Amino acid sequence: MPKLKALYVCQQCGAQSIKWAGRCPGCSLWNTLVEEIVEPASPTSTRAIDAEAPTRLADVSLEDAVRVLTGLGEFDRVLGGGIVPGSVTLVGGEPGIGKSTLLLSVAGGLASSGHPVLYVSGEESLRQTKLRATRLGLSASDVQLLAQTQLEPIIETVKQLKPQVVIIDSIQVIETEALHSAPGSVGQVRACAYELVRLMKESRSALFLVGHVTKDGFLAGPKVLEHLVDTVLYFEGEATSGFRLLRSTKNRFGATYELGVFHMTAEGLVEVSNPSELFLSDRTDAVPGCMVTVTLEGSRPLLVEVQTLTSPCGMGLPRRRTTGVDFNRLSMLLAVLERRVGLHLLAQQDVFASSLGGVRLLEPAADLAIAISIASSLKERPASRQDLAVGEVGLTGEIRPVTNISQRIHEAKRVGFQRCFVAAQRGGIHAVDGIEVVPVRDVREAVQQALGT
Ligand SMILES: Nc1ncnc2c1ncn2[C@@H]1O[C@H](COP(=O)(O)OP(=O)(O)OP(=O)(O)O)[C@@H](O)[C@H]1O
């Protein structure tokens, strides 16, 4: 591979410099120079993908676009029905959550159904990978392993072996000799990912890149990495619970926010194909501070129990702690309950809110259940275990309707709930046999009905 020229380029104004400087010589902003490969424009070289003569859309062939199934049903579902040839997928997750375990299982599944796979381990030795494979029952697998962190030999190996699927664990440790900066730096991550993406579009292999996430839960490295790839998956879960959730937040070939559920065991990841009751507690007696909601994760309804504890805080600033529940959403709901329902929460109560299993409740549809659970804890009055609530709470305390309400109600009925609080709608609510659907206009009315006050 010819040696490429590296320069420091300002991310704001595009000014170039041969030396790194804290301050950009062009726009005078601080800390904007990033090392990048700068290639001289050549009239003969073409870098675009499929850069041939224009083709009529009707004439574009889809013959080789048949999806490849990994054998892990939950993984295939999140991808939108299997791996698309030539696609690039980024798999992010916190340290130790099980990214390598997941992708090694995928590699094993693919190899056992005759698909050539290359697993590039940049973080662990071949021995370590073999130990994990033995634990997962894949020790006799045909997966090709490569322990390498240099980009150039990886590209050579891919060209030589022509695998159908390439897995790189992780992109943050891969470096190209064209740049001098350390692996994991913005320039390195971007340059390596760009080269790999280009290689995949040419070779029609599918690529999985493992990416680290920062403390805030975002993928480390440049945001451009997420733009560069076709699909972004997050692997998440509570470190203490064995459940792991795989979510897609971007997918060029399928629905986003699809959810796959796994259980981490000593033998590796086991799929949970019917998770809808997984995040409900087993207790049958009614206790204050609990309410169930139905969130929709992609096409899959999931029943999740919200638990809240309020406790008088005495002097000092009241504390707020959340797990799974969005912190800002909780603050807003506390203010609405104080102002619209007259509950004294803001200055006088510590509030702890969590979802069972730490499932992240991203949808505003969970608002009503959180609000009822707070009121229930404060008033020391339990809601019935047969009740659940679905609805967004507005700033005036009104309950707003949410999408796909009938799918959610049907799921609640299937699991055995008897009463569901939903937003009142002008046309009325579509009744569902076997479950009482109670329309509520505002949060005060919902709290009164749910707690019988
Ligand atoms: N012998 C074992 N029995 C049960 N679970 C294990 C065992 N060994 C590892 N694990 C599980 O696997 C997890 C580590 O998985 P893995 O190495 O795939 O994570 P990772 O996301 O790739 O981590 P890193 O960010 O360090 O690369 C551990 O947190 C643990 O839950």
Ligand SMILES: [Mg+2]
């Ligand atoms: Mg790993």
